[in-house]
Amino acid sequence: MSVTIQDLEKIANLARLKLNEEEKSKFLGQLNQILEYVEKLNEINTDGIEPLSHSLDLVNVLRKDIEQASLDRNKALENAPKKNDAFFRVPKVVTK
Amino acid sequence: MKYEVVIGLEVHAQLATNTKIFCGCSTRFGSEPNTQVCPVCLGLPGSLPVLNNQVVEFAIKMGLATDSQITRLNKFARKNYFYPDLPKGYQISQFEEPICEHGYVDIHVDDQHKRIGITRIHMEEDAGKSVHDEGYVNKDETLIDLNRCGVPLIEIVSEPDIRSAKEAAAYLTKIRQLVRYLGICDGNMEEGSLRCDANISLRPFGQKEFGTKTELKNMNSIRNVERAIEYEIKRQTYILEDGEKVIQETLLWDPVKNEARPMRSKEESHDYRYFPDPDLVPVKISQEWLDNIHNALPELPDVKSKRFTEEYSLPEYDAEVLTASRDIADYFETTAKSVKNSKLVSNWVMGEVMRLLNQQKTEIDHIGISPARLSDLLNAIDQNVISGSAAKTVFEKLAESDLSVAEIIEQKGLKQVSDSGALDSWIDQVIAENRPQVERYKNGETKLLGFFVGSIMKASKGKADPKLTNELLRKKLSEL
Numbered sequence: 001m002s003v004t005i006q007d008l009e010k011i012a013n014l015a016r017l018k019l020n021e022e023e024k025s026k027f028l029g030q031l032n033q034i035l036e037y038v039e040k041l042n043e044i045n046t047d048g049i050e051p052l053s054h055s056l057d058l059v060n061v062l063r064k065d066i067e068q069a070s071l072d073r074n075k076a077l078e079n080a081p082k083k084n085d086a087f088f089r090v091p092k093v094v095t096k
Numbered sequence: 097m098k099y100e101v102v103i104g105l106e107v108h109a110q111l112a113t114n115t116k117i118f119c120g121c122s123t124r125f126g127s128e129p130n131t132q133v134c135p136v137c138l139g140l141p142g143s144l145p146v147l148n149n150q151v152v153e154f155a156i157k158m159g160l161a162t163d164s165q166i167t168r169l170n171k172f173a174r175k176n177y178f179y180p181d182l183p184k185g186y187q188i189s190q191f192e193e194p195i196c197e198h199g200y201v202d203i204h205v206d207d208q209h210k211r212i213g214i215t216r217i218h219m220e221e222d223a224g225k226s227v228h229d230e231g232y233v234n235k236d237e238t239l240i241d242l243n244r245c246g247v248p249l250i251e252i253v254s255e256p257d258i259r260s261a262k263e264a265a266a267y268l269t270k271i272r273q274l275v276r277y278l279g280i281c282d283g284n285m286e287e288g289s290l291r292c293d294a295n296i297s298l299r300p301f302g303q304k305e306f307g308t309k310t311e312l313k314n315m316n317s318i319r320n321v322e323r324a325i326e327y328e329i330k331r332q333t334y335i336l337e338d339g340e341k342v343i344q345e346t347l348l349w350d351p352v353k354n355e356a357r358p359m360r361s362k363e364e365s366h367d368y369r370y371f372p373d374p375d376l377v378p379v380k381i382s383q384e385w386l387d388n389i390h391n392a393l394p395e396l397p398d399v400k401s402k403r404f405t406e407e408y409s410l411p412e413y414d415a416e417v418l419t420a421s422r423d424i425a426d427y428f429e430t431t432a433k434s435v436k437n438s439k440l441v442s443n444w445v446m447g448e449v450m451r452l453l454n455q456q457k458t459e460i461d462h463i464g465i466s467p468a469r470l471s472d473l474l475n476a477i478d479q480n481v482i483s484g485s486a487a488k489t490v491f492e493k494l495a496e497s498d499l500s501v502a503e504i505i506e507q508k509g510l511k512q513v514s515d516s517g518a519l520d521s522w523i524d525q526v527i528a529e530n531r532p533q534v535e536r537y538k539n540g541e542t543k544l545l546g547f548f549v550g551s552i553m554k555a556s557k558g559k560a561d562p563k564l565t566n567e568l569l570r571k572k573l574s575e576l
Binding site for chain 2 (some may be wrong): 056060063068069070073076084088091092
């Protein structure tokens with residue numbers, strides 16, 4: 001299995017990344033190298049083995065439904081590039 | 097050509113937990129924007145989600161109430177997409193093996209009972225809220241409030257078993273009834289705690305393959321769901337009858353203009369790239385945990401309704417109306433425990449009590465008439481202390497004062513009069529005042545009897561014993 005230029009462009013678009021031609025060929029090579037490396041795993045026989053859903057052998061890490069303090073609003077908005085005193089501000093999202 | 101309508105519904109129910117699904121922030125509705133947020137629900141780097149135990153229990157409750165299979169080993173997945181109300185860039189949801197599968201609910205439409213399959217119920221988090229249309233928002237901007245981001249949801253996906261707008265409304269009513277009975281969601285569609293999307297397609301009768309479907313969104317009441325689906329069925333029928341093809345797209349319902357408009361189709365080509373969320377470990381549901389949840393389930397509406405028909409000898413219709421909500425059912429039952437005549441209780445709860453509820457737009461425990469007070473009143477009717485019409489006067493007074501039934505009857509002098517002397521004088525008075533009608537009655541217009549009884553009741557201010565009055569009146573008229 002190898003990544004085509006179309007795959008790469010699709011992935012970049014989904015990740016909202018704008019790549020120039022030079023970057024495209026660079027990343028295409030890198031992605032294929034990674035895939036080739038991971039391909040090695042296919043050499044292992046996994047018949048009858050349950051797919052792993054988590055790397056830790058843990059289940060049921062749960063929390064009781066008890067309220068905890070939220071962040072102060074100024075603090076919550078602090079990192080936002082655009083805000084007013086109550087909201088995050090973003091470019092208009094068109095719905096209609 | 098006649099077409100068969102195929103509908104499947106996706107219902108999102110906001111769970112009535114105190115806190116969000118993966119953090120301890122409050123889920124309270126209507127708070128100041130961005131005051132119920134923390135590093136986890138803001139998607140800040142380095143924060144880790146921890147699952148709310150109550151979310152799992154609520155989802156299982158809905159699964160048990162719909163006779164679903166409960167998945168014993170649950171995993172969460174990331175659904176990847178970009179939208180400003182989703183700060184992490186992915187929604188934590190379930191993908192393969194949702195917590196509940198293969199369930200159903202039974203609906204009742206036009207005297208037909210029908211089973212609607214439920215494909216799956218899964219747990220996920222809600223997104224934040226975008227504000228565009230308010231006056232205080234700049235023209236080229238959207239404001240984001242993340243209070244709702246991370247509020248727990250279950251998504252309930254039906255099988256494409258629904259065949260009309262009416263069935264869709266009945267299914268949705270049933271789902272709302274169940275979540276309310278279970279106490280897992282307040283079921284308020286206007287505030288968005290219950291939301292419904294509909295997939296609709298048409299196919300010629302007898303055809304196996306589904307036609308091209310459209311998805312309807314933005315319907316914020318059961319009535320709107322019904323109307324929007326009716327609209328869409330008509331629209332697709334016209335398209336097919338013209339020999340054209342239905343385009344697969346998402347439509348937004350406009351409840352003001354009563355029409356559905358397509359969303360921008362560019363947004364349609366989703367590729368969510370689901371993968372298991374490495375931040376969350378699996379949830380294992382033990383038999384013991386499942387049994388505990390099962391044992392704590394309340395009596396569900398279908399069972400309650402059936403029991404009402406048996407235990408109180410009520411017609412199916414009465415039982416369904418009374419069990420529509422748990423509050424009303426409890427109110428009926430508490431009242432009926434101390435009144436012999438259960439049908440009388442049913443009539444009054446379905447009639448006067450519900451009228452009062454609609455009028456005051458309130459909950460049943462906020463009207464001034466407790467089950468104890470209503471049973472006093474109904475016993476007074478049952479034991480012929482007051483007439484049915486006098487009882488309505490007492491009912492009004494009960495709703496607006498703390499006086500007891502006996503005090504009101506006493507104060508208003510509503511005690512039924514069964515003394516034939518007093519009845520005679522009212523009857524004589526009415527006969528004397530309505531000579532022309534008496535003549536017509538004698539000439540065979542017997543339906544005038546009702547008019548006389550009504551007049552006597554009026555003259556007695558509702559106190560005359562109607563049964564006795566009827567007897568005495570007939571006798572007197574025949575002797576004239």
